[in-house]
Structure formats: structure tokens, C-alpha cells
Amino acid sequence: MLVIYGMTQNLSQISKAYDPKQVEQKTYRLWEKSGFFDPDRLPKSYTLNPKPYTIVIPPPNITGSLHMGHALNATTQDILIRWHRMRGFKTLWLPGTDHAGIATQNVVEKELKKEGKNRHDLGRKKFEERVWKWRGKYGDIILDQLKKLGASCDWSRTRFTMDPDYVHAVLFAFKHYFDKGWIYRGERVINWCPRCSTSLSDLELEYKEEKGKLWYIKYPLKDKKNASVTVATTRPETMLGDAAVAVNPKDTRYKSQVGETLILPIKDREIPIVADKLVEAEFGTGAVKVTPNHDIADFEISERHNLPRYQVIGEDGRMTKMAGKICEGLTTLECRQKVVDELEKLKLLEKIEDYTHRVSKCYRCENTVEPLISKQWFLKMDELAKMAIRAVKKNEVKFHPKRWEKVYFDWLANTRDWCVSRQLWWGHQLPIWYCENKKGEDNYFLSLEKPKTCLKCKTCKPKQDEDVLDTWFSSALWPFATLGWPQKTKDLKTFYPTQVLSTDRGIINLWVGRMVFSSYEFLNIRPFKDVYIHATVLTREGKRMSKSLGTGIDPLELIEKYGSDATRFGLIWQAMGGQDIRFAEEHFLAGKKFCNKMWNASRFVLTNKPPQIKRGYQRRLTQNLTKEDKKFLKQLDEIIATTNKDLEQFRFGQALHRLYNFFWHTYCDSYIEYTKKQNSKETDKLLLYGLITSLKLLHPFIPFITEEIYKTLPLKNKKLLLIEEWPK
RNA sequence: GGGGGGUUAGCUCAGCGGCUAGAGCGCCUGUUUUACACACAGGAGGUCACAAGUUCGAAUCUUGUACUCCCCACCA
Numbered sequence: 144m145l146v147i148y149g150m151t152q153n154l155s156q157i158s159k160a161y162d163p164k165q166v167e168q169k170t171y172r173l174w175e176k177s178g179f180f181d182p183d184r185l186p187k188s189y190t191l192n193p194k195p196y197t198i199v200i201p202p203p204n205i206t207g208s209l210h211m212g213h214a215l216n217a218t219t220q221d222i223l224i225r226w227h228r229m230r231g232f233k234t235l236w237l238p239g240t241d242h243a244g245i246a247t248q249n250v251v252e253k254e255l256k257k258e259g260k261n262r263h264d265l266g267r268k269k270f271e272e273r274v275w276k277w278r279g280k281y282g283d284i285i286l287d288q289l290k291k292l293g294a295s296c297d298w299s300r301t302r303f304t305m306d307p308d309y310v311h312a313v314l315f316a317f318k319h320y321f322d323k324g325w326i327y328r329g330e331r332v333i334n335w336c337p338r339c340s341t342s343l344s345d346l347e348l349e350y351k352e353e354k355g356k357l358w359y360i361k362y363p364l365k366d367k368k369n370a371s372v373t374v375a376t377t378r379p380e381t382m383l384g385d386a387a388v389a390v391n392p393k394d395t396r397y398k399s400q401v402g403e404t405l406i407l408p409i410k411d412r413e414i415p416i417v418a419d420k421l422v423e424a425e426f427g428t429g430a431v432k433v434t435p436n437h438d439i440a441d442f443e444i445s446e447r448h449n450l451p452r453y454q455v456i457g458e459d460g461r462m463t464k465m466a467g468k469i470c471e472g473l474t475t476l477e478c479r480q481k482v483v484d485e486l487e488k489l490k491l492l493e494k495i496e497d498y499t500h501r502v503s504k505c506y507r508c509e510n511t512v513e514p515l516i517s518k519q520w521f522l523k524m525d526e527l528a529k530m531a532i533r534a535v536k537k538n539e540v541k542f543h544p545k546r547w548e549k550v551y552f553d554w555l556a557n558t559r560d561w562c563v564s565r566q567l568w569w570g571h572q573l574p575i576w577y578c579e580n581k582k583g584e585d586n587y588f589l590s591l592e593k594p595k596t597c598l599k600c601k602t603c604k605p606k607q608d609e610d611v612l613d614t615w616f617s618s619a620l621w622p623f624a625t626l627g628w629p630q631k632t633k634d635l636k637t638f639y640p641t642q643v644l645s646t647d648r649g650i651i652n653l654w655v656g657r658m659v660f661s662s663y664e665f666l667n668i669r670p671f672k673d674v675y676i677h678a679t680v681l682t683r684e685g686k687r688m689s690k691s692l693g694t695g696i697d698p699l700e701l702i703e704k705y706g707s708d709a710t711r712f713g714l715i716w717q718a719m720g721g722q723d724i725r726f727a728e729e730h731f732l733a734g735k736k737f738c739n740k741m742w743n744a745s746r747f748v749l750t751n752k753p754p755q756i757k758r759g760y761q762r763r764l765t766q767n768l769t770k771e772d773k774k775f776l777k778q779l780d781e782i783i784a785t786t787n788k789d790l791e792q793f794r795f796g797q798a799l800h801r802l803y804n805f806f807w808h809t810y811c812d813s814y815i816e817y818t819k820k821q822n823s824k825e826t827d828k829l830l831l832y833g834l835i836t837s838l839k840l841l842h843p844f845i846p847f848i849t850e851e852i853y854k855t856l857p858l859k860n861k862k863l864l865l866i867e868e869w870p871k
Numbered sequence: 872g873g874g875g876g877g878u879u880a881g882c883u884c885a886g887c888g889g890c891u892a893g894a895g896c897g898c899c900u901g902u903u904u905u906a907c908a909c910a911c912a913g914g915a916g917g918u919c920a921c922a923a924g925u926u927c928g929a930a931u932c933u934u935g936u937a938c939u940c941c942c943c944a945c946c947a
Contacts, residue, residue: 159906557944746906
């Protein structure tokens, strides 16, 4: 019989092997019940030194379920959070989810498709209701999964980007930019996904190499019989919308021909030859067809040369009336064949070459993106981008590892104005209203509420713009909108700015940059001090993990198999600061073994007449100790120091390796073995003290088992390890 | 086209100017030594991608080469 934690327990009751299933759920409930995830409910000692420490979680999509990236990122953040909480900071980890406009809309549309319906059958309102219903059912699944991992988020502060308060913040921000004159409506060639019927930003594209052809087409000169200029194109169907042929101004082959007129085949339209620096003389024949409405580069050329515009492809991805009778209504691919056939008949097809090129795809549905001219809303980026650059240049925001700032700078320095409108139904609808009576460009106004009367004509019932905002427009406000902005809330005052943003390298520009400038614009302060870019988890073969390819690994299966602590261990064990980690299951096994080792070492210490020591017991070098004791104390001091240092520098893997080594070899192999031959009260105390310290140091990494063992320690006035004092 | 990683034991990775190059997993031999066989004791296994250079000394620094992965970009 032995006395553990104030109650009598049989030795046989303590299992020889550690079983995470017996511990993890139970322990998580204990933490939740304690309320200590909520910084306002932390014990008094935490309010004496009210230094806040805040991390906002990168809000996962409501379509998501936990994948390896989330698991690694959540563990990383939880380590930082638990470490700081134990160090006495007023610690907040704020969770939440993102409505993820296009992604979620697609999921619900797929569901509808199974019922043989589409969103237009329902209508906008019913469709939105349907998405809300979907969200209610599946929207928080991933947050529940994070709990399985041990994430110590303050769930009472969970936010969603479509919460009423959050919607208000988004519209408030839009109005701010609008009033400043930074929001404008314009016609541009944008990336259009015909399947999703929406515009996409450049960052929302994915590229795929595709084998195609390069067609060489002769465009006859108007005034010279039998003479022509040959252009090369991968998309012959777009020639129906050509407005010119362009050559490089320095290209001697064409110099004399600039200004002459060509006859566009099939359409028999007269088009000029223009000189533009964008054209590369080396490509194809050095002469390029210019299709202003269906190519971003061509649009720019057309602006410089004042060319007319012909819209030959519609938003449905089919050829328009303007394409001509023989092509109208055809898909672009059907039309391509038609055009090629016609050209052959006219003997204007010089040659066809095989050609592999990059095709833009929608990042959500993988359909080929169609560049189209369209009226969209833009946010001026020049000032904002400058702010974002300055913040990092002045070290107010730091990237870890540092090299990622280059990705950030490169994008910001070259970015165009941000197309913030999306033709979706799920999202924050633009607070723009159109007058029914007024014509022309000055026919709209902004109103956050539904206007009672039209601000333009005072008589009509204005119609709201149907577009919604880019989902990233709302996530750009995440760090402060979640804390109550634009209201001057207590939370905002207490917890803002946040300390660390931990995220994936894939969204440095999509998200991080935009949060930085938003924060400076609205609060004149950085949103976070450190941006930690965590490793990307790849397959064992070094390929991207992908659900659709079936190469993904489900972290929940790992938790099931090895336990949550071992899963965290396995991820962090490999997170050495490099960019990629290949999935290797043996590291999770190592985690499981390590937990077992801790379990048994603790069993040994606690079943061998453990000494009674006080909770705040601090052993320091004194003359009463043996040589071995002193050595161990020194090693203990060292591991405390290196753990702190590693964590300060985001060296999570290194910290864990050192702790592993310390616990297994220094503590178990060396010190425990030594104490077996030793009969000294001081040594026994030190042995227990060493265990306590190890539990504390390891708690941020493997919180469940350390908490469970701590529970059984013979300490007076014990608290949860969750809020115990970090070793000094 | 531009940029950034990587190449070290069978596998996944540390080490990034200086003791016989390390860990986990795997493998081999032994041990049921009363915390742990998810363990312990011991062991095999590496021209640190290649080449040249700097240095008293290089896996570590420089340059080049090869292979590989990832970003970005308006080569139609």
C-alpha cells in the first residue's frame, strides 16, 4: 500500500503501461472545468502581473477537418501558450473559424447537386439559409478535433467571421476605405472561374502544366498583296476578339511595319500593328495578337494604345454574340476547333507545334480559369502595401525563419490593386446600393444599413450590389475584429496587439500581409510581433499531402493509435526549423515510448517512499549534497535554461530533443540508477524535485500525461500543472 | 524567366569552423537486474551528393556542377 495524492491506492492499480485513452479525455475535461483557458478566470497570482500574451488561431475553414498542418500548427501554438501561461502571463489563445466564401459555397453546392438542384433553384436567400444550416451542423467539427489534440484555447471567446459583430467590423472597414476613396469600381481583366461564376484573385489560382499546341496564324496585310504577319498563339479562339498585333519596338524585323494595318482573318476586321515593350521578340514569331478582353497583359497593351475591346467569351465560358454567328454559343474548346478549321480553309495556318504551358486553375474547383473583362470593386494597394513593408523593414513584425520576409516583400512591392468583390452568395455582401433612376457611373452609394430612401434620387428603392467581399478581406481583420473592434472593448485594450502568429507559408501574402496593413490602418499598431512560419508536412516521399490524391494522413488516426501526447511529440520531434518535414510514423512511436518511459519512471519515484516536499520547493546547491546530486542539479539548471532559450527562438524540435535526452538519459539512466544505491533524504527530495521540474518543462509539449502524473504527486497545496509555476 | 530550400547511417532527420560525425526508428547479440521488454547492456552500419578553393583544421565557409522539392511571374 502506498499513499498517493492523499488517498490510498494499491500498487496494482497503477498500470505498468501508460494508456492515453484512460487519461486524455478525462484530463481535458478537468482543464475545461477549471476555466483556466480563459485568461479572466486565471487565479489571482496571474492578475498581479497582468502582462498579456495573446495568440489568435488562424481560423480554419468551416469546411475543414483536422489535417497534419493544423495538427502541427495547433501543437506549436499550444506549446507557446502553455509555456507562457505557466510563466504567469495573462494568456489568451483565441479560437474561431472562417466562413471561407468560395470553399464553403462549393461544398454546399455539391450537396445540392446530389439532390439534383443548384443554387439558383433555391434563390439567394434560401441558399444562404442552407449554408447556415450546413455551418451549424459541420462548422465547428475542426474545433472539437483541436480539443482532442489538447489545444488550450479559450472556447468562450470563439469567433466566426460571419458573427453579427464580425460582419459589422467587416462593413465598417469597407466603409473606412470607401470614405477614404481607396475603394473604387473598375473594369479590368480578372480571373474568372466559369464553374464558380466568380472572380478570383491571382493568389487564388493554381497552375497546371498542360500539353497544348502553338498555332502559327497568318494575318494578311491590308495594303500589300500576299504579304502577312504571322502570330503564334495557344488560344486561337480568342483571335475573334483581337484588336491589334503587337511587336517589340526594338525588333528590327517588324520596325518598318509598325503602324500598318492587318486584316483579322475570319472577322475581316482591320487591326493595327503596334509596338509595345511587353512583347518579347524571342517568343514565337515575335509578333503577338492582342486580345484586350481576354488576357491580362493584352488588356494593359490595349490601354496604352487605346485599342477597342471585343468581348467574345462570356461569363458562362461560352462564345458570345460578338464572336460571330458561326461561333456563338460554343464552348471555347469547340470554338477553337472551329477557328482552326476555318483558318485551314483560308490557308492561313502556317504551322502547328506541340507546346507545354501553364494553365490557370481555380483553387477551389480546379476548372480552367478564363481571363475576362469585368466590372469589379478594387481596394487601392499602394499606401497599404507600403505600410506592410515598413512594418517588417523596421522590425516591428519579424518573420521566423527570417528568409520568409523575402516572399512577403516581393509580393507587396509588385502587388496590384486588390480585387475585393466576388460573385458569390456566401459572404459579406457589399454595402453598396444602386439608384434605379440615375444612369452612368455616379449611380451608387454606400450604406451599412438597408437605406429607407435612395441617397441619389430620393425616390427609388435602391438595389444592393449582389457581390460579396473576398473572404480574405474579412480574415485580414481577424486579430482585432475577434477582440471586439471597432468597439473599444476591454479585450481589445488588454490583449491587443497579439504576440505571435503561427501559420503556413502558403498564406504569407494571402493573409499575413493583409493583416499587417489592416492593423496599421485601423489601429496604428502591429497586429503581432512574431510571425512563425511552421514546417509543411509532406508525405514520406516528399510530396504534398492531398486529400483528393489520397496521400493525406489523418491526425485523428494517429491520436487513436498512439495517443494525443505522442502525436504532438511525433510532430514536434521533426519540427527542427527547416521548412518541410516528411511524414515518418516511427517518430510517433518514439513519442509513445517516451510517454511510457515517463510513466514508469514516475511510478518508480512515487512508489519508493517519496519524501514530502512543499509545492514551492526549490533545491539549490548546498553543502549537504553529494557530488552526484550536485552534478544532477547543474544539469537540471542547464535544461531549464536551454528549454527557455529554444522556445524563445521557436526551436521547438530542438527543445524537445534536449528534454527527451535529459529525461531519459540524465534523469532515468543516470540519476534514478544512482539513487537506487543511495540512502539519503536529500537525494530522495532531489529525485522528486527533478521529476516535478521535468513534468513542468515537458507539459507544453505533452500536456496530458504530465498533468496526470502531476496529479499523483505527494505535494501540498498543489494546483493543476496547467497553471503551475514554470521552473526558474 | 526569377527566387528559396534540400542532398549526412537502411528510413526520417540533427549537427553548420575544431575532441573517435549524432538521435529516433529499423537491424544484430545478450539480459525477464523487483520503474519500464514501449525496457536494459552491448554491437553492426556513414569516402557527410560531386569538384575546386579558403584555412593549421571543412559535413560545416566560398565558387561551380549534378540531382530534387517548393514558391513567384503578363512567353502570348
